[in-house]
Structure formats: structure tokens, C-alpha cells
Amino acid sequence: xxxxxxxxxLMLLGVFTMFSALVGNxxxxxxxxxxxxxxxxxxxxxxxxxSGLIVASGFNAITVKLIIMVFxxxxxxxxxxxxxxxxxxxxxxKITQECEVxxxxxx
Amino acid sequence: xxILLFLLWIALNGRITLEICIFGVAISAFVYRVMCKFLDYxxxxxxxxxRRFPLVVEYIFVLFVEIIKSSIIAxxxxxxxxxxxxxxxxxxxxxxxxEFMRTILxxxxxxxPGTITVDLDEDHFxxxxxxxxMTEGIEDSVFVRLxxxxxEIGND
Numbered sequence: 492x493x494x495x496x497x498x499x500x501l502m503l504l505g506v507f508t509m510f511s512a513l514v515g516n517x518x519x520x521x522x523x524x525x526x527x528x529x530x531x532x533x534x535x536x537x538x539x540x541x542s543g544l545i546v547a548s549g550f551n552a553i554t555v556k557l558i559i560m561v562f563x564x565x566x567x568x569x570x571x572x573x574x575x576x577x578x579x580x581x582x583x584x585k586i587t588q589e590c591e592v593x594x595x596x597x598x
Numbered sequence: 599x600x601i602l603l604f605l606l607w608i609a610l611n612g613r614i615t616l617e618i619c620i621f622g623v624a625i626s627a628f629v630y631r632v633m634c635k636f637l638d639y640x641x642x643x644x645x646x647x648x649r650r651f652p653l654v655v656e657y658i659f660v661l662f663v664e665i666i667k668s669s670i671i672a673x674x675x676x677x678x679x680x681x682x683x684x685x686x687x688x689x690x691x692x693x694x695x696x697e698f699m700r701t702i703l704x705x706x707x708x709x710x711p712g713t714i715t716v717d718l719d720e721d722h723f724x725x726x727x728x729x730x731x732m733t734e735g736i737e738d739s740v741f742v743r744l745x746x747x748x749x750e751i752g753n754d
Contacts, residue, residue, distance in 0.1 A: 508669070508673070511673050511676050511677070512676075514676055514677075515672075515675075515676035518676060518681060519681065521685065523685065523714070523726050524683070524685055524728055526714065527672065527711065527712055527713075527714060527726075527728045528672060528676060528711075528728075530708070530709075530711055530714065531669050531672050531673070531711035531712075534665055534669070534709055534711060535665060535666070535669045535711065538665075551612075552609060552611075552612035552613065553612075555609035556609065556610065556612075559606070559609070565709060566705070568708075568709065569704070569705040569708035569709050569715070570705075572708055572714050573704070573708055573714065573715055573716070576714045576715075576716045576726055577716050577717055580687070580716045580717070580724070580726070
């Protein structure tokens with residue numbers, strides 16, 4: 492019973508995070524800001540849902556597989572967001588209108 | 599690494615029998631040999647990795663805490679009545695030498711909600727942040743310090 496409650500709380504948190512990302516996607520205007528919020532869903536939302544599943548299944552081989560899944564998601568997600576962001580920055584000529592550009596070095 | 603591969607094999611099989619163990623030993627030996635040949639793995643690097651292991655655990659823990667902290671900030675921004683943010687693109691240098699460490703740092707920055715690594719060229723980083731407060735002290739954050747310590751262990 493306690494396990495069910497913990498599992499439900501974790502899954503609800505995950506669904507809430509995903510939903511917030513959806514709301515954020517509609518509230519922000521600019522593509523990079525939208526992506527930031529989308530990345531939140533990928534990292535935290537997926538983590539909460541998978542940890543909920545881990546609690547639900549109990550400790551066995553499936554647990555290990557799910558942990559491997561979390562790691563895989565956390566490795567794959569930055570790569571995709573990085574490439575989208577990079578394409579946007581390179582192709583957008585009016586980048587300074589959307590966000591302030593700060594340089595901390597001497598390129 | 600060999601042991602990790604073997605454990606992965608066992609985990610994916612889901613149960614431990616003699617047959618699976620024998621196959622696992624053979625297959626992980628083969629995979630490890632391929633990795634040594636093409637991916638720069640070697641028993642020497644593995645020993646360095648084992649010496650770095652406490653730091654790796656600490657790093658994962660810190661990363662986790664950071665992800666949760668900045669997610670809460672990002673969610674607050676999403677649900678605030680009027681969105682009042684100043685997105686920012688920051689360029690900065692990081693004194694990390696090995697390419698692997700720099701990639702790890704770039705991935706952790708992207709993984710943390712609110713910041714995305716846009717470009718990584720030699721040791722120049724280019725990071726986009728949702729709000730300007732998120733980039734404060736990004737040059738010498740906890741991540742950078744931990745990675746520097748890891749590099750020191752590997753070099754001596």
C-alpha cells in the first residue's frame with residue numbers, strides 16, 4: 492500500500508512536470524526559451540516517471556534496466572538540444588534582439 | 599570496464615544461470631577487446647577511472663541536486679503571471695584540458711534545465727540561459743571544480 496502511494500506520487504510529479512513543460516511551450520515566444528522548458532520535461536519528467544515505475548516494480552532485474560534507461564535518456568537529451576540550439580544561433584542573424592549576448596573572455 | 603560489461607549482460611538477462619554467465623564472459627571479453635582497439639579504452643585508463651570513482655559519484659549527486667534546483671526555478675518562471683525574463687548568451691573559457699571532460703561539462707550544462715550549451719570550440723563555451731541569474735558564476739561552478747579535481751587524479 493505504501494509502495495503504491497509513493498509510486499503514485501512520483502508518477503503524478505512526473506506528469507505534472509511534463510504538463511508544465513507543455514504550458515511553458517505555449518507561454519514562451521522564442522524558440523530557445525521554448526527549448527529550455529522542453530528540456531526540463533525530458534530530464535526531470537522522465538526521471539520522475541521512471542523512478543515511479545522502479546518503485547512499482549520492486550527490486551529486481553527490471554529496476555536495473557530502468558536505471559539504464561534513465562542514464563540513456565540523460566545522455567541523449569543534451570545532444571539533441573545542443574544541435575537545435577546551435578542551428579538556431581548560427582542561422583539567426585537577429586539574435587541580439589531576442590537575448591543579450593555577454594562575453595566573459597577575449598575571443 | 600570489463601566487469602561493468604559483464605554486469606550489464608547479467609542485468610539485461612535478468613537471471614543468473616551457468617549458461618548465461620559463460621556466454622557473458624565470452625561476449626564481454628569480445629566487446630572489451632573491440633573497445634580497446636577502437637575507442638581508446640585500456641586497462642590503464644580503467645585504473646584511473648577506479649581512482650576517480652568517489653569523485654564520479656559525488657559529481658552525479660551534485661548534478662542531480664542542481665537539476666532539481668534549477669527545474670524548480672524554471673517551473674516558477676512558467677507559472678508566474680507575467681513572464682519577465684532576460685535570456686542571455688554567454689561566452690566563457692574553461693580551463694579543462696581533456697576533450698572528454700569538456701564534453702561531460704557541456705552535457706551537464708545542457709542537462710540542467712534553464713541552460714543549454716550552444717557551441718563548444720576548443721575551450722570556449724557558448725551557453726544560452728533562460729534568465730541572466732542562471733549564468734552567474736558559471737565559469738567556476740561546482741561542476742568545473744569537480745572535473746578539475748578528476749583531471750588532476752588522472753595526470754599524476
